[in-house]
Amino acid sequence: MGGSLRKKGTGVPICRTIRIGLVGDPLSGKSSILTRFISNRFRFEYEPTTKNIVGLKSYILDEVAIPVTVEIWELHSDFNQPIDVAIIVIDSKLPINEIQDYYMRWFKEAQNYFWNDIHVALTKSELSEDEADKFVDRVTDALVLPGNRKPFLTSASSNIGIFQMFKTIISQKMRGL
Ligand SMILES: Nc1nc2c(ncn2[C@@H]2O[C@H](COP(=O)(O)OP(=O)(O)OP(=O)(O)O)[C@@H](O)[C@H]2O)c(=O)[nH]1
Numbered sequence: 001m002g003g004s005l006r007k008k009g010t011g012v013p014i015c016r017t018i019r020i021g022l023v024g025d026p027l028s029g030k031s032s033i034l035t036r037f038i039s040n041r042f043r044f045e046y047e048p049t050t051k052n053i054v055g056l057k058s059y060i061l062d063e064v065a066i067p068v069t070v071e072i073w074e075l076h077s078d079f080n081q082p083i084d085v086a087i088i089v090i091d092s093k094l095p096i097n098e099i100q101d102y103y104m105r106w107f108k109e110a111q112n113y114f115w116n117d118i119h120v121a122l123t124k125s126e127l128s129e130d131e132a133d134k135f136v137d138r139v140t141d142a143l144v145l146p147g148n149r150k151p152f153l154t155s156a157s158s159n160i161g162i163f164q165m166f167k168t169i170i171s172q173k174m175r176g177l
């Protein structure tokens with residue numbers, strides 16, 4: 001993430017760019033997150049992604065009134081992207097022990113590329129509120145994410161958790177957390 005907050009002498013806020021990478025196994029739900037966030041659409045038909053794709057969105061961040069452009073990358077062919085944040089995308093329907101192995105495998109991959117700001121998105125989660133909270137607690141205990149973070153529970157089909165996830169991540173990044 002580059003640039004200072006204000007152009008010297010003008011008081012005009014400069015737009016910041018935040019690059020967020022979605023990584024994970026085929027079918028985990030990366031494209032569906034990207035499409036929901038960028039165009040608020042969802043498709044049940046599966047179309048594999050083979051190359052890196054990027055979606056752009058520009059915001060004025062509420063709390064600080066700073067313009068920000070978000071690049072959402074779905075990473076496949078070339079992982080050498082200078083991303084600020086990596087989201088490991090995991091299908092919430094996997095058994096908990098498989099979620100643990102999956103996370104460890106992608107966590108190591110993220111370290112290989114020096115992505116050190118890592119979040120987890122659990123996808124395809126069409127659970128009741130009560131079940132959702134319990135599930136997040138189970139996965140939080142099983143994974144022990146850096147900085148005691150919690151995984152984000154999302155469903156692209158039901159439009160749950162995706163806008164909130166990006167809002168949280170972008171706000172944290174803007175505040176330097
Ligand atoms: N029920 C349900 N299905 C979903 C959800 N998100 C994704 N899917 C389905 O899961 C399949 C795979 O989703 P994609 O988003 O294409 O997965 P991907 O990770 O981009 O896959 P690759 O591009 O091959 O790496 C598609 O058939 C989607 O419709 C969800 O929230 N709920």
Ligand SMILES: [Mg+2]
Nearest residue numbers: 030031048049
């Ligand atoms: Mg895809």
